[in-house]
Amino acid sequence: MDTIEKTQYTVNDFKSDQLVRWCPGCGDYAILAAMQKVMADIGVAPEKTVVVSGIGCSSRLPYYVNSYGFHGIHGRGAAIATGVKVANPDLTVWQVTGDGDCLAIGGNHFIHSVRRNIDINVLIFNNQIYGLTKGQYSPTTLKGCITNSSPFGTIEEPFRPGELTMGARGTFFGRVLDVDMKSSHMTMLAATKHKGTSVVECLVNCVIFHDGAHKYLSEKTTREDRTIVLEHGKKMIFGKNRDKGLILEGLNLKVVTIGENGITENDILTHDAKTPDPTLHLKLILMSGPEYPVALGVIRDVEAETYNDALTKQIADVQAKSSVKTFDDLIDSVEQWEM
Amino acid sequence: MQLTGTLFSNLSAILGNEISTFPDYPSEIRAPQGTLFGVSGFQVHLGSEKIYTPGDDADVLVTMNPAALKVNAKGIKKHSIIIFDTDAFGKKELEKAQFTTDNPFEELKISDTVQLIPVALTSLTQESLKDFDMDNKSVLRSKNMFALGLVCWLFNRPIDAAIHFLSGKFKNKPKVLEANVKVLVDGFNYGHNLHLNVSTFQVNKSDSTPKGMYTSISGNKATAWGLIAASKKANLELFLGSYPITPSSDIMQELARRKDMGVKVMQSEDEIAGITTAIGASFAGALAATNTSGPGIALKSEAIGLAVMAELPLVIVDVMRGGPSTGLPTKTEQTDLLQAMYGRNGESPVVVLAASTPANCFHYAFMAAKIALEYSTPVVLLTDGFIGNGSSLWKLPKFADLPEIKPHYVKSGMTGLSATARDPETKIRYWNIPGVPGLEHRNGGLEKNYVTGAVSTEALNHQRMVDARQAKVNYVVNAIPDLKVEGSADADLLVIGWGSTYGHLKTAVLDLNEQGKKVALAHFTYINPLPKNTAEVITKYKKVVVCELNGGQFATLLRTKVPGREYLQYNKVQGQPFSSAELEEHISSLLK
Numbered sequence: 001m002d003t004i005e006k007t008q009y010t011v012n013d014f015k016s017d018q019l020v021r022w023c024p025g026c027g028d029y030a031i032l033a034a035m036q037k038v039m040a041d042i043g044v045a046p047e048k049t050v051v052v053s054g055i056g057c058s059s060r061l062p063y064y065v066n067s068y069g070f071h072g073i074h075g076r077g078a079a080i081a082t083g084v085k086v087a088n089p090d091l092t093v094w095q096v097t098g099d100g101d102c103l104a105i106g107g108n109h110f111i112h113s114v115r116r117n118i119d120i121n122v123l124i125f126n127n128q129i130y131g132l133t134k135g136q137y138s139p140t141t142l143k144g145c146i147t148n149s150s151p152f153g154t155i156e157e158p159f160r161p162g163e164l165t166m167g168a169r170g171t172f173f174g175r176v177l178d179v180d181m182k183s184s185h186m187t188m189l190a191a192t193k194h195k196g197t198s199v200v201e202c203l204v205n206c207v208i209f210h211d212g213a214h215k216y217l218s219e220k221t222t223r224e225d226r227t228i229v230l231e232h233g234k235k236m237i238f239g240k241n242r243d244k245g246l247i248l249e250g251l252n253l254k255v256v257t258i259g260e261n262g263i264t265e266n267d268i269l270t271h272d273a274k275t276p277d278p279t280l281h282l283k284l285i286l287m288s289g290p291e292y293p294v295a296l297g298v299i300r301d302v303e304a305e306t307y308n309d310a311l312t313k314q315i316a317d318v319q320a321k322s323s324v325k326t327f328d329d330l331i332d333s334v335e336q337w338e339m
Numbered sequence: 340m341q342l343t344g345t346l347f348s349n350l351s352a353i354l355g356n357e358i359s360t361f362p363d364y365p366s367e368i369r370a371p372q373g374t375l376f377g378v379s380g381f382q383v384h385l386g387s388e389k390i391y392t393p394g395d396d397a398d399v400l401v402t403m404n405p406a407a408l409k410v411n412a413k414g415i416k417k418h419s420i421i422i423f424d425t426d427a428f429g430k431k432e433l434e435k436a437q438f439t440t441d442n443p444f445e446e447l448k449i450s451d452t453v454q455l456i457p458v459a460l461t462s463l464t465q466e467s468l469k470d471f472d473m474d475n476k477s478v479l480r481s482k483n484m485f486a487l488g489l490v491c492w493l494f495n496r497p498i499d500a501a502i503h504f505l506s507g508k509f510k511n512k513p514k515v516l517e518a519n520v521k522v523l524v525d526g527f528n529y530g531h532n533l534h535l536n537v538s539t540f541q542v543n544k545s546d547s548t549p550k551g552m553y554t555s556i557s558g559n560k561a562t563a564w565g566l567i568a569a570s571k572k573a574n575l576e577l578f579l580g581s582y583p584i585t586p587s588s589d590i591m592q593e594l595a596r597r598k599d600m601g602v603k604v605m606q607s608e609d610e611i612a613g614i615t616t617a618i619g620a621s622f623a624g625a626l627a628a629t630n631t632s633g634p635g636i637a638l639k640s641e642a643i644g645l646a647v648m649a650e651l652p653l654v655i656v657d658v659m660r661g662g663p664s665t666g667l668p669t670k671t672e673q674t675d676l677l678q679a680m681y682g683r684n685g686e687s688p689v690v691v692l693a694a695s696t697p698a699n700c701f702h703y704a705f706m707a708a709k710i711a712l713e714y715s716t717p718v719v720l721l722t723d724g725f726i727g728n729g730s731s732l733w734k735l736p737k738f739a740d741l742p743e744i745k746p747h748y749v750k751s752g753m754t755g756l757s758a759t760a761r762d763p764e765t766k767i768r769y770w771n772i773p774g775v776p777g778l779e780h781r782n783g784g785l786e787k788n789y790v791t792g793a794v795s796t797e798a799l800n801h802q803r804m805v806d807a808r809q810a811k812v813n814y815v816v817n818a819i820p821d822l823k824v825e826g827s828a829d830a831d832l833l834v835i836g837w838g839s840t841y842g843h844l845k846t847a848v849l850d851l852n853e854q855g856k857k858v859a860l861a862h863f864t865y866i867n868p869l870p871k872n873t874a875e876v877i878t879k880y881k882k883v884v885v886c887e888l889n890g891g892q893f894a895t896l897l898r899t900k901v902p903g904r905e906y907l908q909y910n911k912v913q914g915q916p917f918s919s920a921e922l923e924e925h926i927s928s929l930l931k
Contacts, residue, residue, distance in 0.1 A: 016781075018793065047776040052619065062781050063794065068773035070622050071783030072615065073645050079580075079612040083619020083627070084773075086603060087578050091623060091773055109615075112608040315598045322599035327571045327738045330564070330600060335507070336554045336735055337353045339545065 009040040014049075016066040027178030027204030028058055028125060034176070034184040035094070035123065036065065042192050044092045051094045052081040054101040057132050057206075058125035061096040075106030078113040081120045082307075089308045092192070093120040099140040100130045103159050107139070114168035116307040117196040121188070124161055124201050129210035147209070161201045162285035162299065166278050172198040173285065173300045178205055179218045183229045183296050190298045196306050217294055226289050230297035232273035235265060238293050245269070246292075253283050255292060273301040340403070343483040344381025345730075347490055350504050352555045352732055354496065355544030357386035359697075359842065360555075360730045361393035361916070366585065366668040373427075373435040378410045385494070387543040391696075391842035393729060395918040398540065399493060401486050403427060403460070405436035405443050412447045420454045420537060422489055424482070426461035454537060458529070460485050467525040471518050481522045488526020494540045498527045549734065556733040558697035558726035559589035562630075562656055565704025567600050568736070570626045572705075573712055573744040578603045578625040580616035585668045586724040587632040587658035610638035614655065618642060621651040622782065624772035626708055630656035632724075634665055636675055637682070643717055644683040645784045647808065650759075650768035652711035652746065655689075656704070659723040661914040670914025671724035673838055673888040679719040680867055680896065686805045688812040690714070691867040693721040693838035698733035700726060703864060705741065712746040714815055715768040721866070723888075725916045726839040746770055749778060757792030758782045759804070766811040815868055822861055822870040826852055830859040832929055833880035835906075837863035837893050840917055844886060847922035856930055863893070874901045884909055884929055886922060 014036040022028045039049065049067035053059035054077035062069030068091075072080045081095040095113075102110050102124050113120065129147060130136040136149035140161065144153040165173045172194040176184035184202070191198035203214045217227055228238035228246070236246040243258045245268035256263045273281075281300040288294060324330050341362055352358045361382040370377030384394035396416045402408045404427045415421070421444075433443060444450035464482045471478075491501050502520055509516035556564075570577035581591040581604065595604040603625070607613040614629040621627035631639060636657045646653045659675045661667025679691050690710050694703040700722055707720040749756060749769040758780040761768045771778050780792055788795040789803050824833070826848045836844040841862050848860040861876055863869070877883060877897070884907040885894040894906045909925050911917060 045776065046779050047774055050623070050773050062783075066779055068622075068779050069781035069783075070619070070649075071781060071785060072618075073641055073784050076611060076615040076642065079607065079615035080619035080622070082605070082612075083578065083580060083616035083621075084623040085619075086605060086616070087576065087620035087623040087625040087627070088773065108608050109612055112612070311603060315601055315603070318598035319601065324599040327568055327600070330567070330597075331735050331738075334554045334735070335349070335353075336552045337355075339355060339548045339550065339553050339732070 008043045009045070011036045011040050013046060014039045014066050016064055018063045020064050021060065022057060023208055025205075025207040026057070027127065027206070028061070030178040030181060031123065031125060031176070031184065031202045031204060032061060032064060034181055034188055037185055038188040038192060039065070039067075041189060042092075048090065049092050049094070050084050051096060052084060053077050053096040054106055055132070056098040056101045056130070058096055058098040059101055075101055075104070076109060077101065078106055078109035078122070082113050082116070082118045085118050085120050086308050086311060089119070089312060095120050095122045097122065097124055098131075099124065099126045099128060099138040099161070103139040103161065103164065111164065111168035114165055114170045114197045114199060117171055117304055119195050119197070119306040119308055121191045121198045122200065123188075124199065125204050126161060126201050127204045127206040127210055128158075128213045129206050131206050131209055135209035160286065161199070163282065165199045166282045166285065166300075170199055170300065171196040171302045171304045173281070174198070174200045174298045175203065175296050176200060177203045177214065177217055177227065177296055180223070180296065186231070187297050190301060194301050196304055216289060226293055227296050228293040230271045230273070230284065230295055230299055232271055232298060232301060234271055236269045236271055237265070244293075253287065253292065273298050274303070276302050340379050340381050340483060343487050344383055346504065346508070347487055348383040348730070349555050350491075350496060350501055351383070351385050351494070351542070352553065353504065354500060356542050357388065357390045357545045357548060358555060358730070358732060359384045359390055359393045361725065362728045364669055373404045373406050373432050375406050375410060375436060378407045380407070380411060385542045387545050388547045389545065391845045392916075392919060395920050399490070401490060403482070403486075405433050405438055408443055409436050409438070409447065412449055415449075415453065417452045418454065420456060420493070422456045422458060422486065424460035425457045426459050456533070456535065456537065458489065463525070463529065464522055467522050468518055471521070473518060481518060484519045484522040485526035485529075488523040488528075489530045491523075492527045492530030492539070493537070494542060498524060548732065552735045553732050554735060555730050556698055556701070557589065557728060557730040558694065558700040558722050559587070559658065559728065560593050561698055561700035561733065562694070562704040562720070562722060562727070563590045563593035563597070565701040566594070566626070566628055566654065566708055567597060567602060568701070568738070568741055569705045569708030569744060570602075571600070571738065572741055573626055573708070573746055575624070575626040575746070576601055576603060578605070578617060578620035578627045580605050580607050580613040580620070580627070580629045582607050582610045582613045582631070582635065584610070584632045584635045586660055586727050587630045587635070587656065589727070590630040590656060590658070610635040611642060614639040614642040615645075617653060618646055618649070618651060621646070621653050622649070622773070624774070626712065627652070628654040628656065628708070630658065632658045633660045633662055633668065636678060640678075640682050641684075643689065643719070644685060644687050646717040647683070647687045647689060648784050648786075649782045650715045650808065650811075651717070651782075652715055652770065653717040654704070654707045654711050654720060655717060656707075656720045656722065658727040659721060667914040669724065671839070671888065671916060672912060672914060673721075673723060673840070674890075674892070674912065675721065676866065676889065676892040677895065679721055686809065688809050689867070690716055690718040690812055690815050691721065692718065693864050693866055694726060695838055695841035695862060695864050697726045697729050697731040701733065701736070709742065709744045710815055710818060712744055712770075713818070714811060715747050715770055716812060716815075721838055723839050748772075749775070754778070756780065757788075757790065759787050759789060759792045761807065761811075765814050766807045767814070768811070813868055816871055819865040819868070819870055821872045822863065822876050824859050824861050824876060826859040827857040830857040831881040832858050832926070833877065833883045834858060834860045834926060835863070835877070835883060835885045835893070835897070836860070836887065837866060840886060840888060843917040843919045843922055846919040847926060850919065850923055851926060856927065858926055858930070866893075866896075869900055877901050878904060882929060883907065884926065886910075886917065888912065888917065
């Protein structure tokens with residue numbers, strides 16, 4: 001039964017006539033491809049789809065998707081996408097943004113769209129650098145990193161997008177890696193199914209200004225040992241040999257090896273992305289190497305009322321109770337007198 | 340005080356008077372009582388014929404403390420009546436208001452010219468409510484009702500009408516109503532029993548007001564309702580993105596109340612989100628608006644440019660206040676005109692309108708939306724603190740009588756339209772709303788190819804696009820009425836004004852005409868584009884003086900738009916409206 005819907009659209013239906021103009025080898029290509037595959041899979045028509053962006057390399061993406069699109073101004077993509085969704089909740093709205101656009105100039109709009117739980121899918125292309133303006137450090141650039149605007153190394157602590165999402169009371173957070181198409185597709189698909197602001201951090205490589213920023217993770221031979229792909233209801237197992245797992249020791253996560261020290265698969269944590277309690281989700285978000293694998297996949301996926309639904313409902317409730325139905329009714333409702 | 344003022348003016352309007360009000364209050368919410376900067380005032384002008392302003396100098400001043408007296412003493416007529424609360428004129432209060440003697444009236448040199456009515460307002464109110472189980476704070480709050488009763492007596496308002504009116508106001512709070520009515524009636528009777536040699540006022544019903552049903556409305560509320568009416572006329576949802584800022588917030592608050600009208604209001608995280616959510620909403624097919632004041636309009640500049648570039652309908656309401664920067668939040672000015680015209684990067688033309696009375700904010704908000712939708716352009720509507728907070732009589736409209744609004748939609752049968760597709764003659768872009776198969780396109784802030792809509796930096800294409808966006812705004816001239824001239828038909832001197840100064844200018848010009856002085860008035864509400872006949876009107880007069888509440892911004896604009904003649908200026912930047920008297924004096928001096 002599902003097949004009818006799934007085959008309704010193909011990836012080609014979501015490709016525009018514009019030549020993609022990112023640098024050869026840019027990680028953005030992979031995210032675009034995964035996104036278009038998800039668009040085809042969910043069966044929402046191109047005319048019901050809106051892709052909104054701000055400014056930056058990634059924000060050029062709307063031009064490459066055959067849908068309605070809006071390429072806004074620096075940092076304001078979240079607010080523009082919010083307006084689109086609130087004005088017309090029937091549309092499926094994507095916001096495409098980067099670490100500078102989303103977390104520097106657009107930081108305020110980002111946290112508030114997350115807090116309001118606007119039903120949009122947000123893809124943050126995190127390459128830890130400003131690309132389009134040519135190589136300045138961004139809010140996610142690691143401390144000490146030498147860039148065109150930090151010739152002696154940055155002296156700032158970076159944001160961690162997932163942590164910020166949790167701080168803004170996010171209901172969905174996922175993380176994907178440009179070179180891992182399979183988990184990217186799975187995570188974005190879950191993002192589209194989640195009602196509310198679905199934040200997906202896309203770790204992408206900028207070959208020109210920050211080549212290898214995510215090399216520790218993307219290296220093919222070690223990737224499976226250095227990352228863990230989380231899925232709701234599945235055991236937190238990872239590693240090339242699928243023999244490593246996560247357990248809780250006291251209040252902390254711990255990496256263990258199945259088969260060692262009496263550890264069996266039963267001891268390994270099962271991922272609960274649906275629990276409203278953000279404590280463990282935050283711990284998973286903050287995991288970093290070499291002590292821990294970096295979490296990819298769907299880390300948090302919690303149901304909560306969306307702003308757009310709540311507003312629609314509030315309007316309907318007021319209208320059902322009010323005797324003021326038309327503009328003339330409104331005029332009649334005021335204190336008035338004849339002169 | 341604000342409540343008492345509103346009650347008295349509405350009561351007077353119900354009794355058939357023309358009214359015009361001007362609330363003037365400090366920006367502090369609970370400014371220390373009795374200090375000079377903490378004075379909150381409410382000016383109301385009643386007319387038995389058409390009036391255009393809240394008036395210059397007062398016939399009656401009700402003052403609750405010495406500070407209020409001091410601040411308002413220069414704004415009263417020579418033989419005015421001053422009602423003052425003797426309980427609040429002790430040594431401490433006088434010192435607080437920086438009086439150095441114990442007779443403030445003498446110190447202000449008004450003791451010989453005004454008629455004083457000393458009333459122990461505080462203790463009389465306490466006495467009046469002694470049988471009520473109320474705390475002292477609530478009792479003191481009722482002082483205003485005692486004053487209202489006194490004023491009703493002074494202006495011969497039937498007390499029954501006042502009681503009836505109060506009953507409507509407090510119908511859900513019977514205890515509050517009972518107390519207020521008691522104090523009101525006691526105040527009224529107290530006036531009666533004063534047996535003072537005071538001549539009370541008789542302001543008869545106005546016969547010059549066109550017949551019809553009326554209400555009293557503030558400019559901000561009228562603006563909100565104008566947008567609602569436009570959304571209904573255009574059969575669109577109204578979306579407002581807005582961030583609270585004085586004196587504009589009332590527009591958002593009024594629209595937030597109107598969920599019955601289906602209005603979607605988002606209180607956004609900042610001014611920029613206010614306008615960018617509205618741009619998103621416009622892209623998605625709503626009648627979108629944002630409202631702001633003061634520094635808020637500066638914050639929105641970049642996004643107004645985006646709306647210009649994307650050629651989307653958008654209404655931006657700027658309730659101007661004293662600036663620059665945060666300036667004088669609760670005071671009025673016309674200092675954002677050139678910012679509205681030009682305050683953006685690039686060649687970025689927008690339509691600019693300016694309402695001229697509290698009530699006609701409705702009309703201009705409606706017209707701003709109509710032009711935005713029919714010409715696919717952002718429209719800036721300028722009002723200000725004076726007309727935004729002030730109120731005047733409003734003849735209630737019938738929905739059927741309002742003009743039609745026909746948004747510039749993609750015409751049926753059109754397919755494969757580019758993001759920039761426009762009517763070849765008028766240059767108006769087709770509003771291409773998501774949801775229609777085959778019309779997918781990408782809009783945004785980058786320059787686009789005139790034909791394909793794809794991003795383009797090509798030299799001649801950019802020129803063509805700049806010209807098209809300008810031509811579209813110029814074309815709006817066909818939608819706006821000609822400039823009218825009022826006053827003497829054979830005047831040599833033309834007074835020019837725009838926006839909220841209309842009432843004061845008209846009063847001054849009519850007064851001068853009555854004195855046999857030949858002066859005419861041309862008042863602008865359409866600023867960009869200017870009415871077609873602007874040059875024709877302006878060049879006819881020997882002398883032209885542009886009067887405005889800024890350093891000369893409209894004069895500067897006219898020098899560019901209608902060059903080749905001298906423009907005299909009369910400017911005031913004090914956070915206060917003109918007075919008709921100062922205008923008369925200045926205009927008279929130009930006749931010599």
